[in-house]
Amino acid sequence: MINLYIIKIFSYACCITISALGLNLIYGYTGLFSLGHAAFMGIGAYLSALLTKSFSSYGYLVYTGAIILSVISTFLISYLIAIPILKLKSDYLGIATLGFGIIVKVLLDNSDKVFPQMGGSRGMLTIPNFTNLPIVLLSLIAVILIMRNLIYSKFGRALLAIREDENAAYAMGIDVYKQKLLSFALGSAFAGFSGALYAHLYCFLHPSNFDFLRSIDLMLIIVLGGLGSMSGTIIASFLWVFILEGLRIILPQAILDWRLVIYPLLLILLMLLRPQGLFGNKELLWLKREYP
Amino acid sequence: MNYFFQQLLNGFQLGSVYALISLGYTMIYGIIRLINFAHGDIFMLGAYFGFYAITRFKFNFFIAILFSMVLCMIINVLIEKIAYAPLRKKNVPRINLLITAIGVSFFLENFASLKIIFGPDYLPYPRPFKIITFDFLGLTLSSIQIIVFFITLVLLLILDYLIKRTKIGLAMRAVSYDKETALLMGINVDNIISLTFALGAALAGAGGVLYGICYPQIHPFMGIMPGLKAFVAAVLGGIGVISGAVLGSYIIGMIEVFTAAFISSTFRDAIAFAILIIVLLTRPQGLFGKEEGIKL
Amino acid sequence: MILKIENLNKSFGGLKAVKNFNLILNEGELCGLIGPNGAGKTTIFNLITGFYKPDNGKIIFKNQDITNLLPHQIVNLGISRTFQNIRLFNNLTVLENILFAFNYQINYSTVESILRTSNFRKVEKEIKEKCYHFLKLFDLEKKANILAKNLPYGEMRKLEIARALALNPKLLLLDEPSCGMTINETSLLMDLIRFIKEEFRLTIFIIEHQMRVIMNLCERIVVMDFGEIIAEGKPAEIQNNPKVIAAYLGREYAYR
Numbered sequence: 045m046i047n048l049y050i051i052k053i054f055s056y057a058c059c060i061t062i063s064a065l066g067l068n069l070i071y072g073y074t075g076l077f078s079l080g081h082a083a084f085m086g087i088g089a090y091l092s093a094l095l096t097k098s099f100s101s102y103g104y105l106v107y108t109g110a111i112i113l114s115v116i117s118t119f120l121i122s123y124l125i126a127i128p129i130l131k132l133k134s135d136y137l138g139i140a141t142l143g144f145g146i147i148v149k150v151l152l153d154n155s156d157k158v159f160p161q162m163g164g165s166r167g168m169l170t171i172p173n174f175t176n177l178p179i180v181l182l183s184l185i186a187v188i189l190i191m192r193n194l195i196y197s198k199f200g201r202a203l204l205a206i207r208e209d210e211n212a213a214y215a216m217g218i219d220v221y222k223q224k225l226l227s228f229a230l231g232s233a234f235a236g237f238s239g240a241l242y243a244h245l246y247c248f249l250h251p252s253n254f255d256f257l258r259s260i261d262l263m264l265i266i267v268l269g270g271l272g273s274m275s276g277t278i279i280a281s282f283l284w285v286f287i288l289e290g291l292r293i294i295l296p297q298a299i300l301d302w303r304l305v306i307y308p309l310l311l312i313l314l315m316l317l318r319p320q321g322l323f324g325n326k327e328l329l330w331l332k333r334e335y336p
Numbered sequence: 337m338n339y340f341f342q343q344l345l346n347g348f349q350l351g352s353v354y355a356l357i358s359l360g361y362t363m364i365y366g367i368i369r370l371i372n373f374a375h376g377d378i379f380m381l382g383a384y385f386g387f388y389a390i391t392r393f394k395f396n397f398f399i400a401i402l403f404s405m406v407l408c409m410i411i412n413v414l415i416e417k418i419a420y421a422p423l424r425k426k427n428v429p430r431i432n433l434l435i436t437a438i439g440v441s442f443f444l445e446n447f448a449s450l451k452i453i454f455g456p457d458y459l460p461y462p463r464p465f466k467i468i469t470f471d472f473l474g475l476t477l478s479s480i481q482i483i484v485f486f487i488t489l490v491l492l493l494i495l496d497y498l499i500k501r502t503k504i505g506l507a508m509r510a511v512s513y514d515k516e517t518a519l520l521m522g523i524n525v526d527n528i529i530s531l532t533f534a535l536g537a538a539l540a541g542a543g544g545v546l547y548g549i550c551y552p553q554i555h556p557f558m559g560i561m562p563g564l565k566a567f568v569a570a571v572l573g574g575i576g577v578i579s580g581a582v583l584g585s586y587i588i589g590m591i592e593v594f595t596a597a598f599i600s601s602t603f604r605d606a607i608a609f610a611i612l613i614i615v616l617l618t619r620p621q622g623l624f625g626k627e628e629g630i631k632l
Numbered sequence: 633m634i635l636k637i638e639n640l641n642k643s644f645g646g647l648k649a650v651k652n653f654n655l656i657l658n659e660g661e662l663c664g665l666i667g668p669n670g671a672g673k674t675t676i677f678n679l680i681t682g683f684y685k686p687d688n689g690k691i692i693f694k695n696q697d698i699t700n701l702l703p704h705q706i707v708n709l710g711i712s713r714t715f716q717n718i719r720l721f722n723n724l725t726v727l728e729n730i731l732f733a734f735n736y737q738i739n740y741s742t743v744e745s746i747l748r749t750s751n752f753r754k755v756e757k758e759i760k761e762k763c764y765h766f767l768k769l770f771d772l773e774k775k776a777n778i779l780a781k782n783l784p785y786g787e788m789r790k791l792e793i794a795r796a797l798a799l800n801p802k803l804l805l806l807d808e809p810s811c812g813m814t815i816n817e818t819s820l821l822m823d824l825i826r827f828i829k830e831e832f833r834l835t836i837f838i839i840e841h842q843m844r845v846i847m848n849l850c851e852r853i854v855v856m857d858f859g860e861i862i863a864e865g866k867p868a869e870i871q872n873n874p875k876v877i878a879a880y881l882g883r884e885y886a887y888r
Contacts, residue, residue, distance in 0.1 A: 128617050135371060136620055139571055143609035146564075150606035165602075190746050197745030197752070198738045205732045208721040214683070215719070217707035217736035217799060256564075260438055267435050301450055308442035312419055315436045319428035325723075 049293060051177055052245070057285035058180040059242040062187045064265045064281045065274060066234025069191065071263070072271035073200065074227040075207035076130065077138040080145030081235055081262045084122055086152060086254025088114035088236030089243035090162060093171045096244065097161055100172045107174040111240045118236025123229040130224050145256045152251035167250035175244040183241060187234060191274060192331055194230075203227050207272075268314060269321050274331050276323030338474050343597045344590070349481050349550060351589025352488040356543030357566035358573075358581040359495065360536025366512040366576035367532045369430065373437045374415065376563015377444035378537045382408045382544025383461070383554045384454050390462045397464040401487065401545050408541030409534040415440055416533040421526065448556035461552035484546050491542055492582065495535070499578060508532060512576065561605070565592070568612050574625025583624065634659045634803055634835050635680070635711075640689035642675060642859075649675045651859040653689070657803070662829055662836045664846040666870075667856035668879055673839045674716055676856075677805050681713050682706040694802070708736055710802035714792045716811060716839075722781035726772055729780050729791055730763045733798035763798075769831070770794040770824075786817040790824060797832060804828075806838040810845050818845060825849055847871065855879065 067081045092110035099106040129140045156164030163169060194200050202223045205213035213220050243249055265284050269276030291303055327333060357379050364372045382404045389400035419436050449456040468479045499505035510518040511528045519525050547562065548554055569588040573580025588608055595604040615623060633656055640653040649672045657663055665673050678684040680691060682703040691699045698706050721729050738759060744752045767773040770790055775783065780791060789809055796804060809825070810818045822845055829836055840846040846853060847867045855863040855870060857879040863870055870876055 129613070132616055132620055135369075135575075136571075136616055138371070139568075140613050140616055142564075143568075143613045146609045147606045150603060154600075154602055193746045193748060194742070197742075197756075198735050198740070199742055199745060201728070201732050201735055204724065204728075205721060205735070208723060209719050211683070212715070212719040212721060213732075214703035215681070215707065215713055215715070215796070216733050217704045217712075218732075219702075219704045257560075264435060264438065267431055271431070301446070304446035305443060305450065308439040308446065311439035312436050312443070315428070315432045315439065316422055316426070319423075319426065319432045 053285060053289050055175065055177050055180045055245050056242070056289065057282045058184040059238045059245065060262075060265070060285055061184055061278050061281040062241070063235045063238035064262050064269075064277045065187060065191055066231035066238070067262045068231075068266045068269075068271065068274065068277045069194075069203075069234070070228055070231035072266055072273070072277070073195065073207060074203040074224060076224060076228055077134055078141040078228070078231075079138045079256065079259050079263065080141035080143070080148070081232070082254045082256070082258035083145040083148035084118045084232040084235035085239035085242065085258070086148055086249075086251070087121060088118045088239030089249055089254070090152060090155070090168065090239075091117055091236075092240035093168055093243040093249055094159060094162060096172050096174065097168075097170070104174060107172070107244065111237065114236045114240040115233050118239075119229045119233035122232030123225055126225050126228040130221065130228060142256055142259070145254075145259050149251050149255045152254065155251075163249075165251060167248060169248055171243055171247045171249065173244060173247045175241050180241055180245070183237065187237070188274065188278070188331075191234075195274070196333065199223070199226070204272075264311065267321055268311075270323035270325060271321060272325040273321070273323040273327055275326070275328040276321055280322060339597070341475055343593050345475060345477065345481060346597075347590035347593035348586065349484050349589070350593055351586035352484050353543050353547045353550065354562065354566045354569050354585035354589050355488060355582045356491065356539045356546065357562060358570040358585045359578065360540045361567050362570040362573070362575055362578060362581040363508075363532050363536050365570070367508065367529055368420070368424065368433070370420070370433050370437060371567065372536075373434070373563070374440040374444060375536065375540060376559035376561075376566070377441050377448075378408050378412055378559070379540040379544045379547070379563060379566075380448065380554070380556060380559035381411060381444065382537075382541030383548045383558065384448065384544075385541065386545030386548055387459060387461060387554060390464050397483075400464070401542050404545050405538040405541040408537040408544075412533045412537030413530050416530055421529075424529075445556050445559070454556055456556060458553050458555045461548035461554055463549055463552065480549055484550060487542065487546060491539060495539070495578070498535070504528075504531065565605075565608060568608055571622055572612055572615055574622030577622070577624050577626075580622055580624035584622070587623075633657070634694060635837075636690075636692040637676075637680070638690040638692070640676075640679060640691065641687045642672075642679060642684060643687060649859050650679065650686075653859070653861065655854060655861070657835055657837060660833065660835055661851050662825075662838070662849055664850035664853040665837065665839045665856065666841070666846055666853060667862075671856040671879075672859040673856055674807055675859075677713060677807055677839065680706075680805065681711060704736075707799055707801075710800070711805065712796040712799040712801035712803075713805040714789075714796050714807055714809065716807040718788050718792050720780040720788060720792055720795070723779060725777050725779055726783065726791055727763055727767065727776040729795050730766050730798050731759065733795045734759050734762060737800070766794055766798055786813060786820060789813070789817075789821065793824065793828070797828060801834060803835045803837065804832075806836065806840075808839050808841060810840060810842050818842060821845070822849060 063081065063085050067078065070076050070078050092114040095110035095113065096106050125144060129137065129144070132140050153165040155162035161168070202213070202218045205216055205218055206220055206223060210220055265280045266277050268284070269280030288307065292300065295303060357375065360375050361372060364370055364375070385404035385407045386400050389395040389403045390397065395403060419440050420433060423433055423436055448454045465479060470477045499508060507518070507523045507528050508531070510521065510523055511525050515525055565588055566585060569584035570581045572587060573582070573584025591608050591611060592604045595607045635657040637653055637655040640650055642650040653676065665676065667673055675684065679686050682701055682705070686699060690697060693709060693711060696709065698709060721732060738755055740752045740755050764773060767776055772787065772791060772794065780788065783791060793806065793809065810821055813821060825836065826849070838850070850867060853865065853867055853870045854861055855876050862875050862879055863873045
């Protein structure tokens with residue numbers, strides 16, 4: 045029983061890591077302040093669940109198809125959203141993405157008016173359980189590999205240049221706007237991928253799983269891990285999930301309430317004592333910066 | 337037609353509460369460029385303080401508002417001194433300040449939810465005065481609305497006086513314009529920042545009590561959505577601009593009430609944010625903000 | 633003729649920063665742009681490099697109209713620049729700063745970089761060699777792995793110039809390279825500019841405040857005041873031009 049729970053939590057942590065890596069690409073590496081990342085997770089989750097639920101008899105075939113389709117759709121949707129929104133800078137970009145997240149949540153709340161099987165604010169039930177530990181683990185490894193290879197290439201260098209100094213990036217002949225669009229869309233596609241995996245892990249979706257508080261959680265994770273550090277994001281995601289979710293089974297009910305009081309205090313303390321996050325921009329093992 | 341004007345009145349009522357919250361957002365952003373996510377929770381605390389002042393201590397309603405304002409001021413200044421000031425002195429990236437604000441917000445919400453503090457449940461808010469309704473040109477105006485409008489107006493006038501006519505206000509404007517220069521002019525920047533937090537908290541505290549009597553149910557997470565909405569209002573009006581925040585609040589209040597009345601209450605948040613995004617895209621500095629030039 | 637500017641105008645709000653600006657730069661020359669503070673010199677650079685859009689007028693580079701191109705497109709055509717207040721990628725290493733400049737010359741696809749194909753590895757290896765070649769040329773190879781922000785001031789300038797040159801420009805715009813430098817550093821800078829002009833055979837357009845630099849280096853000088861060209865000619869001619877003296881020192885001094 046406990047083992048099963050730990051496997052679930054572990055798989056969940058893998059999903060969160062994939063999504064957080066996407067946000068790190070957007071904010072940590074490119075410097076685009078996004079507070080609506082969970083919305084893309086939600087889009088991926090609901091879209092894939094809608095597909096697998098409607099064609100559940102096809103089993104893993106439709107699951108694979110649904111995942112691929114959610115990744116492509118979140119990529120395209122976020123690209124289209126980004127075209128106007130990325131004209132905004134820093135805090136304003138954050139506000140606009142936060143607004144987008146809230147709009148998506150409201151749409152999900154009302155989704156049952158168009159697709160009754162999406163359940164709206166009652167939540168979407170009985171999604172087939174296709175996601176298992178090997179699948180999330182392989183997905184996570186694939187995402188880490190893709191991200192690492194992207195970061196240490198022409199594309200990743202363009203993003204870093206933009207984050208460091210946008211005007212200098214222009215002067216380096218970098219098409220700043222296009223690279224920003226790509227970074228945002230790619231990071232969001234990671235979130236869509238993670239959402240699709242998540243939907244078939246817990247087999248239940250609710251719009252509040254993807255509201256702006258979840259976006260903020262993801263932001264917390266990447267800042268805690270260290271902006272611009274993949275190792276940091278991976279470790280912070282797992283720590284975050286295990287400390288917050290895992291402790292639920294260990295602690296008695298009386299202390300459980302205090303969990304959510306102590307957690308923000310730790311957060312405030314960490315921001316003060318380790319402003320650069322656990323890892324800064326350092327990497328571990330083969331994630332280390334490789335020079336060409 | 338009457339229905340329309342009645343909704344206008346309701347929008348005005350909601351907008352007044354938002355105005356009291358969003359002023360704190362806009363002043364704090366103006367002075368330290370922080371989106372103070374914990375501000376909505378100060379508003380929540382204000383509602384609870386008012387609640388206890390009325391039910392437990394049997395204070396007069398106006399005294400209860402003052403009581404709540406003072407407590408919120410003290411708490412917000414403490415938060416500023418304990419959580420934000422050390423960060424500011426260390427010159428950490430702005431994102432750390434924001435995360436800290438989120439941390440403070442989580443802390444206040446969950447701390448308030450503890451059974452030994454306020455408890456996690458919804459509490460019905462007392463109405464410490466008789467609700468009288470007046471018929472005015474075919475509209476129904478309740479004593480609640482009159483009190484809300486009156487108190488909001490008085491607080492706004494006091495704030496306006498403070499900012500425009502006193503030395504403290506001048507110092508606040510100087511600090512928000514240029515911190516280094518203000519420091520050179522002999523202004524105690526730390527005190528001014530604390531004062532801004534205090535002023536913002538006082539207004540939010542009053543807003544909390546007024547919200548309680550208008551929409552009589554409170555709980556520890558009640559600050560999140562009104563806080564966000566007030567923040568939207570501040571951005572809509574041009575963040576850092578005092579009059580912009582007030583006008584923005586009334587606009588958001590109206591939008592929300594009219595969406596609920598004529599479209600569907602489930603869509604009101606979405607429409608408020610959609611309008612915000614559209615405004616930002618056409619006028620990034622907000623409706624009443626000044627345009628900032630690009631520097632190379 | 634490499635660059636031709638015709639009737640360029642630019643205003644900010646009510647302020648006319650550039651008025652009817654006309655200029656021709658010849659291939660291979662080292663031309664200076666001087667003028668008092670606020671004369672509009674940096675604005676001219678920002679207009680040429682596409683950071684600002686002119687209100688009207690034309691900028692022709694190598695017979696191509698670049699007036700409405702975006703900054704990165706202009707870089708790719710062969711104009712690169714440095715900034716008055718150095719804009720390095722401060723939190724990245726010296727090597728990375730140079731590496732980023734080679735970005736646009738790299739031709740492998742994103743898919744190739746994900747798969748680490750042999751073409752990807754080949755291109756990256758070539759780029760690395762080019763980077764080290766560059767660092768050696770500017771005597772920075774020992775500092776390749778130091779963060780740019782930790783370099784001494786003079787070397788920051790050098791790195792910024794090296795980075796601009798790594799873009800393989802035909803025309804290099806230097807915005808007050810000696811700004812904030814000591815006399816010693818300035819002398820080194822002058823040697824550096826002479827060196828790169830020989831080594832890379834390019835056209836250089838330079839904004840400068842220090843007369844020593846401008847008079848020693850430039851073959852031709854353009855003087856601006858209030859957004860307009862007030863004089864143009866050889867260093868010796870400029871030195872004795874009353875209009876120029878007036879612009880710099882005030883009218884009283886010139887006619888005394």
